[in-house]
Amino acid sequence: MPDTLHDAGAVTVGEAADAVGLPAKTLRYYEEIGLVVPDRRGNGYRAYRPGEVHRLRFLKRARSLGFSIDDCRVLLSLYGDPGRTSSEVKAIAQQHREAIEHKVAELLSLRDELDRLIDACHGDHRPDCPILDNLAGGR
Amino acid sequence: MPDTLHDAGAVTVGEAADAVGLPAKTLRYYEEIGLVVPDRRGNGYRAYRPGEVHRLRFLKRARSLGFSIDDCRVLLSLYGDPGRTSSEVKAIAQQHREAIEHKVAELLSLRDELDRLIDACHGDHRPDCPILDNLAGGR
DNA sequence: CTTGACCTTCCAGTCACTGGAAGCCCGATA
DNA sequence: TATCGGGCTTCCAGTGACTGGAAGGTCAAG
Numbered sequence: 317m318p319d320t321l322h323d324a325g326a327v328t329v330g331e332a333a334d335a336v337g338l339p340a341k342t343l344r345y346y347e348e349i350g351l352v353v354p355d356r357r358g359n360g361y362r363a364y365r366p367g368e369v370h371r372l373r374f375l376k377r378a379r380s381l382g383f384s385i386d387d388c389r390v391l392l393s394l395y396g397d398p399g400r401t402s403s404e405v406k407a408i409a410q411q412h413r414e415a416i417e418h419k420v421a422e423l424l425s426l427r428d429e430l431d432r433l434i435d436a437c438h439g440d441h442r443p444d445c446p447i448l449d450n451l452a453g454g455r
Numbered sequence: 456m457p458d459t460l461h462d463a464g465a466v467t468v469g470e471a472a473d474a475v476g477l478p479a480k481t482l483r484y485y486e487e488i489g490l491v492v493p494d495r496r497g498n499g500y501r502a503y504r505p506g507e508v509h510r511l512r513f514l515k516r517a518r519s520l521g522f523s524i525d526d527c528r529v530l531l532s533l534y535g536d537p538g539r540t541s542s543e544v545k546a547i548a549q550q551h552r553e554a555i556e557h558k559v560a561e562l563l564s565l566r567d568e569l570d571r572l573i574d575a576c577h578g579d580h581r582p583d584c585p586i587l588d589n590l591a592g593g594r
Numbered sequence: 595c596t597t598g599a600c601c602t603t604c605c606a607g608t609c610a611c612t613g614g615a616a617g618c619c620c621g622a623t624a
Numbered sequence: 625t626a627t628c629g630g631g632c633t634t635c636c637a638g639t640g641a642c643t644g645g646a647a648g649g650t651c652a653a654g
Contacts, residue, residue, distance in 0.1 A: 328600080328601075329600095329601075329602095330599095330600065330601080339642090339643080340601090341642075341643060341644085342641085342642065342643090344602095344603095345641070345642060345643090349641090359601080359602095359649085359650060359651085360601080360602060360603095360649080360650090361600090361601060361602080361650085362601085362602095370591070373591075374590050374591050377589070377590045377591075378590050379641090381565060381568060381569060381590075382562075382565045384640080384641090385640075385641065391587070391590065394587065395587050395590070395591060398582060399582065400582050400584075401579065401580045401581065401582060402576050402577060402578055402579060402580075402581055402582065402583060402584035402586075402587075403578040403579055403580065405576065405578075405584045405586045405587055406573060406576045406578035406584070406586065407578075409569055409572060409573050409576070409586050410573055412569065413566060413569045413570065413573060416562050416565055416566045416569070417566060419562060420559055420562045420563060420566065423521075423555050423558060423559045423562070424559060426520060426521045426555055427552060427555045427556060427559065429520060430520065430548055430551065430552045430555070431552065433548060434545060434548050434549055434552060437541050437544065437545045437548070438541060439541055439542040439544075439545035439546075440540065440541060440542055441540045441541075441542065442540065442541055443537060443538070443539050443540060443541065444541060445539075445541035445544045445545070447541075447544050447545065447548050448530070448533065448534050448541075448544055450516070451513050451516045451517050451520075451530065451534070452509070452512075452513050452534065467631080467632075468631090468632075468633095469630095469631065469632080478611090478612080479631090479632090480611075480612060480613085481610085481611065481612090483633095483634095484610075484611060484612090488610090498618085498619060498620085498632085498633095499618085499619090499632080499633060500619085500631090500632060500633080501632085501633095518610090523609085523610090524609080524610065
């Protein structure tokens with residue numbers, strides 16, 4: 317576990333995972349797709365430095381807000397770019413917000429349609445069922 | 456295209472797809488997973504009979520209501536089972552409704568959180584950005 | 595020296611398709 | 625009869641974002 321002089325402050329994938337609250341598998345996946353690429357120790361073990369752990373935390377938070385991996389890639393690069401503008405960041409967030417809003421509208425419409433079918437179905441021991449009738453009727 | 460005496464009323468995958476409004480690829484996929492398995496003509500072509508086209512329409516409608524393929528499998532089997540009870544059907548629909556409701560709640564919570572961040576961000580040419588700050592701060 | 599907990603890579607599976615390649619079949623035209 | 629175009633066949637791979645598992649290397653402790 318040392319290499320302490322060479323990899324000062326660096327931690328293994330398991331330690332980084334515990335520190336951030338993501339599975340180690342996910343960290344390996346993020347490396348594979350080039351999101352957070354740690355150094356390696358002499359034995360081949362990943363060595364996450366504090367900056368990379370920080371990026372992982374950033375990623376975890378962004379993912380928990382529903383941003384796609386591609387969005388996260390852009391957000392991370394903006395985060396690391398002193399020449400960014402806040403309008404670039406805001407645009408991504410707004411686009412994501414609209415996508416969510418759109419999906420909510422879809423789901424609410426589905427829910428309402430299901431509610432109508434569920435209300436129409438007595439739900440007893442008999443076989444006749446307005447839900448199946450609707451599915452079969454296709455309309 | 457005949458075989459008319461043997462496969463009366465049966466249509467090819469393309470014709471069935473057009474009739475139902477699903478891509479032919481999807482019909483082949485539904486056969487692969489055992490949802491709707493048509494006969495074959497002498498030349499190997501799929502032969503969808505009216506009953507199978509009907510099941511495909513049922514599937515299309517159920518999928519458009521957001522039911523999973525597994526749900527659809529059960530719904531189809533209930534549809535074809537005279538001994539079913541409407542309560543079985545209703546239970547599936549209610550479970551699906553609750554899953555949708557749950558997802559809506561999640562998305563609305565995400566949306567509200569995004570709204571707060573978006574409102575806090577002035578969105579101009581300057582680099583400082585509460586959205587990035589929040590992602591980086593993790594809290 | 596062995597145990598056990600790590601770590602490594604690679605492969606497969608998830609869900610419901612979708613795209614594409616290679617090749618067969620059929621009706622219609624030249 | 626040759627061939628052309630369109631539709632049919634199968635099989636393989638990719639999507640998003642991981643997740644599970646197998647086979648094997650590494651390391652500190654007992």
